[in-house]
Amino acid sequence: xxxxxxGLEKTYAxxxxxxxxxxxxxxxxxxxxxxxEGGALGLVGESGCGKSTLARLLLRLxxxxxxxxxxxxxxxxxxxxxxxxPLRARMQLxxxxxxxxxxxxxxxxxxxxxxxxxxGHDPRGRVxxxxxxxxxxxxxxxxxxxxxxxxxxxxxCIARALALAPRLLILxxxxxxxxxxxxxxxxxxxxxxxxxxxxxxxxxxxNLAVVRQVCEQVAVMYLGRVVEQGPVDAVLGxxxxxxxxxxxxxxxxxxxxxxVVVGEAPNPAAPPPGCPFxxxxxxxxxxxxxGPPPALRNxxxxxxxx
Amino acid sequence: MDRRLTAYLLRRVALAGVMxxxxxxxxxxxxxxxxxxPAALAAGPDAGxxxxxxxxxxxxxDRPLPEQFWRYVSGLARGELGRSIATGRSVGQDLARYxxxxxxxxxxxxxxxxxxxxxxxxxSALMKDRWVDHLTRIFAVSGIALPPFWFGLLxxxxxxxxxxxLPTSGRLSVMTEPPDPIxxxxxxxxxxRGQWGVFGEGLSYILLPAIVxxxxxxxxxxxxxxxxxxxxxxxxxxxxxxxxGVNPWRIVCVHALRNAMLPTLAIIGLRWGWMMSSTVLVExxxxxxxxxxxxxxxxxxxxxxxxxxxxxxxxLNFMAANLIVxxxxxxxxxxxxxx
Numbered sequence: 180x181x182x183x184x185x186g187l188e189k190t191y192a193x194x195x196x197x198x199x200x201x202x203x204x205x206x207x208x209x210x211x212x213x214x215x216e217g218g219a220l221g222l223v224g225e226s227g228c229g230k231s232t233l234a235r236l237l238l239r240l241x242x243x244x245x246x247x248x249x250x251x252x253x254x255x256x257x258x259x260x261x262x263x264x265p266l267r268a269r270m271q272l273x274x275x276x277x278x279x280x281x282x283x284x285x286x287x288x289x290x291x292x293x294x295x296x297x298x299g300h301d302p303r304g305r306v307x308x309x310x311x312x313x314x315x316x317x318x319x320x321x322x323x324x325x326x327x328x329x330x331x332x333x334x335x336c337i338a339r340a341l342a343l344a345p346r347l348l349i350l351x352x353x354x355x356x357x358x359x360x361x362x363x364x365x366x367x368x369x370x371x372x373x374x375x376x377x378x379x380x381x382x383x384x385x386n387l388a389v390v391r392q393v394c395e396q397v398a399v400m401y402l403g404r405v406v407e408q409g410p411v412d413a414v415l416g417x418x419x420x421x422x423x424x425x426x427x428x429x430x431x432x433x434x435x436x437x438x439v440v441v442g443e444a445p446n447p448a449a450p451p452p453g454c455p456f457x458x459x460x461x462x463x464x465x466x467x468x469x470g471p472p473p474a475l476r477n478x479x480x481x482x483x484x485x
Numbered sequence: 486m487d488r489r490l491t492a493y494l495l496r497r498v499a500l501a502g503v504m505x506x507x508x509x510x511x512x513x514x515x516x517x518x519x520x521x522x523p524a525a526l527a528a529g530p531d532a533g534x535x536x537x538x539x540x541x542x543x544x545x546x547d548r549p550l551p552e553q554f555w556r557y558v559s560g561l562a563r564g565e566l567g568r569s570i571a572t573g574r575s576v577g578q579d580l581a582r583y584x585x586x587x588x589x590x591x592x593x594x595x596x597x598x599x600x601x602x603x604x605x606x607x608x609s610a611l612m613k614d615r616w617v618d619h620l621t622r623i624f625a626v627s628g629i630a631l632p633p634f635w636f637g638l639l640x641x642x643x644x645x646x647x648x649x650x651l652p653t654s655g656r657l658s659v660m661t662e663p664p665d666p667i668x669x670x671x672x673x674x675x676x677x678r679g680q681w682g683v684f685g686e687g688l689s690y691i692l693l694p695a696i697v698x699x700x701x702x703x704x705x706x707x708x709x710x711x712x713x714x715x716x717x718x719x720x721x722x723x724x725x726x727x728x729x730g731v732n733p734w735r736i737v738c739v740h741a742l743r744n745a746m747l748p749t750l751a752i753i754g755l756r757w758g759w760m761m762s763s764t765v766l767v768e769x770x771x772x773x774x775x776x777x778x779x780x781x782x783x784x785x786x787x788x789x790x791x792x793x794x795x796x797x798x799x800x801l802n803f804m805a806a807n808l809i810v811x812x813x814x815x816x817x818x819x820x821x822x823x824x
Contacts, residue, residue: 240727260733267730279721282740283820294729323819336725343729 180249181347181379182214182237182270187246189232193448202448206232208403210246211475212381216346219373219380221390221411223426224400225444230383231275233400234349237381238270239263251346268298268343275352277332281324287335288320294342309338314368330361334368341372348373349381354389366393387430391415399423402447402455409478419484421460454482493815501808508800512793513557517550526570526787566797567790571783576794580776584798585669586656587768587775591760592670593691594699598756602703603749606710607742613715621707628704633763637697637770644693651689654772661686694771698763702756709752713745720744747818754810758803 187210195201207229214220222230235241237248239255247256250266258266274280281290291309292302307317313334324332333353340348353369354362370393373380384390390397391411398408399422407420418424442459445451453470457463466482473480524541525532532540541547545556560566566576609621645653656671657663664674664683672691675684717723718741726736764777772778776795783791814821 235724238728240724264730267728270728272725272728274721274725276721280725282722282726282744284743284818286819293726293731297729297731297735325820339725339729 180213181216181218181251182212182381183249184210184212184237185247186211187233187236187248188244189229189236189241190244204448205403205450206447207236210400210403210405212237212398212405214347214379214381217373217377217379218396219382219394221394221397222381222383222400223385223387223390223397225385225426227444227447228400229403230400231351234272234351234381234383238267238272238349240272265298268294269345270347270349271340271343271345273333273336273340273348273350273353276356277329277336278324278356280336281332283324285323286320287315287322287324287327290324290335291339291342294339298343300343305342306338309342310335312341312372313338328361329357330365333357333365337365337368337372341376344376345378347379347381349383351383352385353382355384355386362389369393387415387427399426402445402450404455404472404480405475406456406480407478408475414478419479420456420481421462421483422456425459490815493821494812497808497811497815501804504804505801508797508804509558509561512796512800513554515796516789516793517553526789561797566794569783569791570788571786571791576790579779579791580794580798583774583776583779585666586671586773587761587764587777589670589672590691590695590698590764590768590773590775591757593672593695594702594760595753595757597695597699598702598706599753601699602706603710603746606707606745606749607714607737609707609711610714610718610745611737618711621711625704625707625711628700628707631700633697633701634766634770636700637694637767640693640697641770651693654770656690656774657683657687658690694767694773697770698760698767701763702753702760705752705756706749710745710749713748714741717741717744747814750810750813750817754806757806758799761799761802 187207188205189207191204191206193199193202193204210229210233212220212233222233224230232241236243236246239248239258243256247254249255250270253266255263255266285293287310288306291306295302295305307320310317310319315331315334315338319327319331319335324335327335333356350369354365357365366389369380372378380393382390382393394411396409397411397414398405399414399420400406401422407414407418407423414423415427418427445455445458451458452468454460454463454467454473457467460467462483464483470482473482522537524544524546525537528537528540545553548556564577566580568575569579572579605621605624609618612618641653644651652658661683663671664678664680667674667677671687672684675681675687718737720741723736723740726740727733731740764773764775765780766777767773768775768777769781776798780792780795783789783795
């Protein structure tokens with residue numbers, strides 16, 4: 180296993196103000212994630228379900244509250260930053276918004292050269308070949324981020340992430356800030372790079388069609404937990420959790436009227452008792468309302484599906 | 486240097502030229518709406534009607550305004566600012582004599598503002614919402630809110646009168662021979678001539694007025710820098726740098742601070758201009774022999790040529806500071822070169 184994480188938790192403490200009490204918000208509430216060398220796992224769920232927090236936890240960019248992370252078989256949970264630094268070269272992150280992910284004061288050449296330089300490599304020559312690999316011409320070297328289109332900026336971010344020859348790429352909605360026509364080109368580029376370099380992807384998205392195209396495995400998150408997990412074809416072709424069914428039904432299709440999810444996602448600071456999805460679930464029973472939250476068993480976390 | 490950058494710089498310089506003309510017009514208008522009759526002042530307190538009329542003709546004050554304006558502008562072009570009645574010297578000579586003291590005071594105040602304001606802003610942003618942050622923010626608000634003359638008196642009472650650590654006012658003790666001028670800045674001249682005793686004494690005199698003058702500037706640099714640092718530290722490019730294993734010092738100093746310093750730079754330009762004008766108050770409180778004190782004593786005597794001269798100098802200084810900031814912006818921020 181390239182990446183193996185168990186029992187990941189991240190809770191934030193909110194402070195008391197004149198209008199509300201102090202509380203604890205579980206952004207990620209006990210998640211297990213495994214990703215094989217060269218594999219591609221899609222992570223789907225609505226906004227606020229903890230997908231991006233999970234990505235940051237896995238890369239040790241924010242401190243974890245509980246859990247354990249193994250990267251390349253090595254426990255990195257408590258590794259000090261200095262010891263983690265060489266490993267950072269092999270796990271990289273692509274942000275959703277490429278405009279915010281590039282320092283506006285640095286030229287394309289400086290942006291791509293920085294990771295090489297801090298890991299002690301000579302950036303000369305490498306930068307241009309990295310740009311060529313992501314489909315950007317060499318005369319982009321001396322341009323600044325504001326002179327590039329959204330798609331071009333995302334290509335620069337990809338080139339920067341590839342500079343250190345990573346094994347794992349975590350992509351946090353890499354195409355959702357881009358125009359639809361550009362999305363397809365960037366996805367194609369990513370698929371090509373993955374095939375050539377044998378990269379493993381953790382692909383975060385709320386677009387099920389994109390996940391189906393890019394990934395072999397998929398995990399569906401709801402309120403900080405994984406509620407269903409398995410091969411893409413099985414989960415998206417034959418969803419067993421009512422939330423996955425609702426997600427699929429929300430994708431507009433001709434002549435289809437599936438399960439409709441009602442209401443808003445609950446406040447993570449005060450999650451409902453029992454199964455966290457029960458207030459919005461059409462098939463909820465007594466056990467769902469009062470029992471403990473269902474554990475993920477055989478790829479699904481639902482009292483009724485087991 | 487690329488072509489767009491050159492074009493940007495030229496545009497800024499051209500704009501400064503337009504502003505300079507505006508400034509000259511303003512000082513002329515101010516002089517002409519002053520309540521005193523300049524001819525009566527020039528003729529002296531005991532002059533009779535005919536002498537005043539004679540003075541009016543001598544100074545060209547009976548000419549139509551456009552002609553007076555032309556004479557004023559062409560005089561300025563030759564460096565003529567008129568004559569001070571109180572000192573008997575030309576205003577140009579007086580300004581050359583008093584300006585270095587003001588410049589020295591402002592430079593030291595700006596140095597204090599930057600060297601305290603920027604690090605405190607960074608610290609405050611790194612410690613956001615913790616007690617260090619709250620303390621520096623209270624400090625910053627008080628810096629903007631305190632009237633400088635009141636704050637100056639407070640410092641004089643504490644450090645000069647009560648504790649006796651520092652002198653109350655002036656630039657140097659009357660017993661001390663100032664160093665022979667090289668730059669006109671007393672501290673620099675003392676250093677260049679190796680007169681350490683004079684340097685130390687000069688420092689003890691300049692410290693309190695410089696602190697008072699720096700306080701509002703320090704406070705606004707701190708506030709802007711903190712806000713910009715908080716913003717920059719939250720940016721995705723900071724997280725990307727962290728994900729690459731860039732060390733925290735480099736993230737703070739290179740990525741975050743470099744971006745946060747751009748808006749801070751704009752504040753520095755504005756504050757430099759305001760600082761020059763608040764020397765009028767600070768120099769009066771501390772009896773500092775600069776252009777602020779010169780303007781105040783001339784205004785009290787009803788001597789308006791020096792006031793015009795000082796106004797012109799302060800205005801020029803404001804423009805120069807903002808022009809330099811604009812030019813630096815063009816060099817530092819690649820986004821501005823488009824225009």
